[in-house]
Amino acid sequence: MRLVMLGLPGAGKGTQGELLGRRLAIPRISTGDMFRAVLRSETALGRQVKEYVERGELVPDHLTVALVEERLNQADAGRGFVLDGFPRTVPQARALDEKLRQIGRPLDAAVFIHVPEEEAVRRVSARRVCEQCGATYGQAQVEQSGGRCPACGGPLVQRPDDSEETARRRLQVYLSQTRPVVDYYKERGILVEVDGQQPIPDVLEDILRALGQQGNAGVSGG
Numbered sequence: 001m002r003l004v005m006l007g008l009p010g011a012g013k014g015t016q017g018e019l020l021g022r023r024l025a026i027p028r029i030s031t032g033d034m035f036r037a038v039l040r041s042e043t044a045l046g047r048q049v050k051e052y053v054e055r056g057e058l059v060p061d062h063l064t065v066a067l068v069e070e071r072l073n074q075a076d077a078g079r080g081f082v083l084d085g086f087p088r089t090v091p092q093a094r095a096l097d098e099k100l101r102q103i104g105r106p107l108d109a110a111v112f113i114h115v116p117e118e119e120a121v122r123r124v125s126a127r128r129v130c131e132q133c134g135a136t137y138g139q140a141q142v143e144q145s146g147g148r149c150p151a152c153g154g155p156l157v158q159r160p161d162d163s164e165e166t167a168r169r170r171l172q173v174y175l176s177q178t179r180p181v182v183d184y185y186k187e188r189g190i191l192v193e194v195d196g197q198q199p200i201p202d203v204l205e206d207i208l209r210a211l212g213q214q215g216n217a218g219v220s221g222g
């Protein structure tokens with residue numbers, strides 16, 4: 001199954017992408033992780049990407065699509081993938097579609113996790129990250145943790161990116177650029193929309209049901 005995740009920052013794309021990947025036995029491919037990995041690598045593509053990043057410029061869509069393609073050629077993506085963090089604009093969505101068509105592996109669905117704007121801002125500004133191990137925690141976990149990372153005991157801090165002001169700015173970027181991507185996939189007839197204001201397992205079950213994968217609960221061992 002070949003999927004992309006869509007939703008406001010804070011909607012739970014990363015969490016659901018990870019759970020979906022485990023349930024469907026396909027990798028979650030985060031373009032953020034991919035960029036970090038390629039910047040450490042010494043491939044030709046990595047060097048090209050690095051030039052843009054070092055100049056502080058946006059990496060052009062064709063390079064990002066080439067990166068995604070390279071990642072999809074790895075063995076673990078043979079049965080499919082969950083793409084998270086890309087596409088963010090309609091031109092990127094078109095470029096991705098064209099590339100996937102060329103390699104005969106078109107998308108099966110775009111999964112849109114819907115949460116109201118205010119809820120998204122609230123979630124992002126409540127988020128904390130462990131200074132020591134980098135794990136991210138949502139509000140409920142932060143409240144239970146007493147300010148310490150449940151995994152390693154490190155201090156939990158707010159990422160500068162997660163301040164309410166930045167969260168609102170990212171929301172505006174999303175609304176102007178990424179919201180049209182939702183409409184793009186809707187027009188193509190492959191949009192799956194779920195209510196993101198439910199407990200995490202319920203959101204997952206809604207997505208699986210919409211994808212026609214609901215019979216798998218528990219079978220794959222999580």
Ligand SMILES: [Zn+2]
Pocket residue numbers: 130131132133134135149150151152153154
């Ligand atoms: Zn930690």
